[in-house]
Amino acid sequence: MHSVPTMIENGWELLSDFSVPSEQGNERLAMRQVTEVVQPLGLPPRSLDQLKTAVAEATMNAMEHGNKYQAEVPVLLQVLRSDTSVLVRISDQGDPAPADALEAPNLEAKLENRQTPRGWGLFLIHNMVDEMKVTNDASGHTIELVMHLKGDGHAGQTV
Amino acid sequence: MQARPFSMQVRHEDDVAIIDLHGEINAFAEAALNSGYAEADSTQPDVILLNFGDVSYINSTGIALIVSLLARARASKRRLLACGLSAHYVEIFTITRLADFMTVFPDESSALQTTAVTDSTA
Numbered sequence: 304m305h306s307v308p309t310m311i312e313n314g315w316e317l318l319s320d321f322s323v324p325s326e327q328g329n330e331r332l333a334m335r336q337v338t339e340v341v342q343p344l345g346l347p348p349r350s351l352d353q354l355k356t357a358v359a360e361a362t363m364n365a366m367e368h369g370n371k372y373q374a375e376v377p378v379l380l381q382v383l384r385s386d387t388s389v390l391v392r393i394s395d396q397g398d399p400a401p402a403d404a405l406e407a408p409n410l411e412a413k414l415e416n417r418q419t420p421r422g423w424g425l426f427l428i429h430n431m432v433d434e435m436k437v438t439n440d441a442s443g444h445t446i447e448l449v450m451h452l453k454g455d456g457h458a459g460q461t462v
Numbered sequence: 463m464q465a466r467p468f469s470m471q472v473r474h475e476d477d478v479a480i481i482d483l484h485g486e487i488n489a490f491a492e493a494a495l496n497s498g499y500a501e502a503d504s505t506q507p508d509v510i511l512l513n514f515g516d517v518s519y520i521n522s523t524g525i526a527l528i529v530s531l532l533a534r535a536r537a538s539k540r541r542l543l544a545c546g547l548s549a550h551y552v553e554i555f556t557i558t559r560l561a562d563f564m565t566v567f568p569d570e571s572s573a574l575q576t577t578a579v580t581d582s583t584a
């Protein structure tokens with residue numbers, strides 16, 4: 304389904320590989336399946352909540368911006384683990400061109416109608432996980448979310 | 463983790479309109495949330511309290527809807543407050559800075575107590 308990620312060669316074990324149709328609301332399916340897979344790893348509750356939100360938001364982005372909500376074009380998910388971390392890879396099949404740089408969300412600007420109220424997804428993802436990496440290739444976009452197994456979650460930054 | 467469609471009810475305690483939110487706040491909640499806010503706003507309360515105690519999920523679209531309600535409240539010079547958020551969503555309200563613009567209370571009684579004190583000292 305995916306090309307084998309380099310990280311597998313570097314000690315990552317594949318725990319699950321699945322897909323969800325690109326239909327509004329299906330980020331909940333992705334979140335539920337990832338939760339079931341990582342449950343035995345014993346992530347602290349705060350980290351688990353953060354990972355769930357990051358997975359949901361990344362899946363929403365993939366369904367909306369990558370696959371344009373075409374139900375027949377699935378979002379692909381892989382869950383991997385190493386000795387210290389869990390990694391979730393979420394791939395769409397969108398235009399391989401890199402997405403335009405997004406304006407950082409600014410709440411004052413949104414309240415004064417200088418920014419759309421939307422645009423929180425990537426910001427939330429970035430603030431929920433310990434590491435995040437976005438790659439683009441001929442088959443689409445992939446986001447990798449890494450959460451460390453120990454520690455009490457990622458300390459987010461305010462805007 | 464069963465999906466729970468959004469629903470809401472509006473009730474009043476003195477000069478506070480309370481919107482009880484239930485289920486999931488996402489794109490599907492937009493029409494009902496906006497209509498609930500309009501109903502609460504129609505009585506011209508000093509304060510509108512969003513009670514998140516029975517909300518199981520808020521995504522980024524839901525955050526955007528709450529930002530829109532906050533903009534409406536500020537435009538009509540009403541105070542918008544929040545209560546009943548889980549620790550995870552308190553964290554999200556903090557990092558998005560929503561908590562800087564709408565005070566977040568642990569529960570409804572502490573929110574109402576504070577608004578009563580504020581009113582009596584105004």
